[in-house]
Amino acid sequence: NAGVTQTPKFQVLKTGQSMTLQCAQDMNHEYMSWYRQDPGMGLRLIHYSVGAGITDQGEVPNGYNVSRSTTEDFPLRLLSAAPSQTSVYFCASGQGTTFTGELFFGEGSRLTVL
Amino acid sequence: AQSVSQHNHHVILSEAASLELGCNYSYGGTVNLFWYVQYPGQHLQLLLKYFSGDPLVKGIKGFEAEFIKSKFSFNLRKPSVQWSDTAEYFCAVRAGGFKTIFGAGTRLFVKA
Numbered sequence: 001n002a003g004v005t006q007t008p009k010f011q012v013l014k015t016g017q018s019m020t021l022q023c024a025q026d027m028n029h030e031y032m033s034w035y036r037q038d039p040g041m042g043l044r045l046i047h048y049s050v051g052a053g054i055t056d057q058g059e060v061p062n063g064y065n066v067s068r069s070t071t072e073d074f075p076l077r078l079l080s081a082a083p084s085q086t087s088v089y090f091c092a093s094g095q096g097t098t099f100t101g102e103l104f105f106g107e108g109s110r111l112t113v114l
Numbered sequence: 115a116q117s118v119s120q121h122n123h124h125v126i127l128s129e130a131a132s133l134e135l136g137c138n139y140s141y142g143g144t145v146n147l148f149w150y151v152q153y154p155g156q157h158l159q160l161l162l163k164y165f166s167g168d169p170l171v172k173g174i175k176g177f178e179a180e181f182i183k184s185k186f187s188f189n190l191r192k193p194s195v196q197w198s199d200t201a202e203y204f205c206a207v208r209a210g211g212f213k214t215i216f217g218a219g220t221r222l223f224v225k226a
Contacts, residue, residue: 031212040123042204043158043216050212058213090157100165101146101208105157 002026004106006091012112013081021076021109023091030096032074033103036060036087043090049074050096081113116141116209120217127195128225135190135220137205146208147188149179152219153201161203164188175199197226 007022025032033048035058045058049068063085065077074093078085088110092103121136139145149161162173169181179190188205205217 033214035216040218042118042120042218043206045213045215048212056212059215092158099208099212100163101148101206101214102160102163103158103206103214105150105159107157 004091004093004104006089006106006109008109009107010110012114013078014114015082017081018077018079019081019111020078021089021091021111023074023076023106024072025074025091025093025104026072027093027104028071029093029104030071031094031099032068033058033092033094034064034066034074034076035090035092036085037090037108038087046076046089050099078111081111083113085111086113087111116207116213116215118205118207118215118217120203120205120220122220123218124221124223126223126225129197130194131224133190133192133195133199133222135203135205135222137188137190137217138186139188139205139207139209139215140186141207141209143210147179147181148206148208148214149173149177149188149190150204150206150216151201152204158204161190195222195224197224200224 004025030051034046035043047066049055091106119138147164150158208214
């Protein structure tokens with residue numbers, strides 16, 4: 001009963017490097033999303049997807065790319081990391097066709113950009 | 115733009131004290147409301163949710179919340195907190211579409 005799985009759990013990057021945060025869910029949820037969590041700012045939505053091939057921007061999309069080729073996977077790409085992207089990233093999934101806003105979260109990925 | 119405001123950023127209580135965490139949102143239409151909890155070092159878990167019906171909803175671990183539409187509020191309550199309730203609590207709102215918007219969070223510390 002894995003739920004939402006994120007990898008890696010910890011990552012340190014240098015400014016300008018690229019990386020991909022992986023997210024997979026086994027609940028057959030059509031909706032998947034990425035949030036970043038920063039102290040005092042709660043969770044802010046980066047990108048979301050309502051199904052394979054469909055993605056859209058959230059509140060803070062700049063500097064991040066996503067794609068959705070399968071129902072299960074929703075990777076988040078940082079093409080050129082910046083110190084402002086130091087954060088904890090959470091992937092979350094939910095029912096798509098009847099999206100209520102209820103989300104199921106992964107355990108998070110802590111990213112530090114030097 | 116839709117927003118969610120949580121009144122207290124940090125709350126310190128002694129065990130057995132009563133808890134009330136405030137949450138207000140800015141959206142005039144139909145909303146779905148949530149409280150999530152994040153225990154130290156863990157991911158967010160759903161505490162309770164409100165979609166429709168009885169505005170007083172009960173969640174896990176003795177928590178409850180009351181939806182007051184006229185005040186755009188969804189406050190979280192617990193009659194008697196325990197040390198194990200030490201965590202960060204997030205109010206969240208889905209106000210149409212596919213976005214769930216979160217408040218800034220309230221860190222609760224319960225003294226044993």
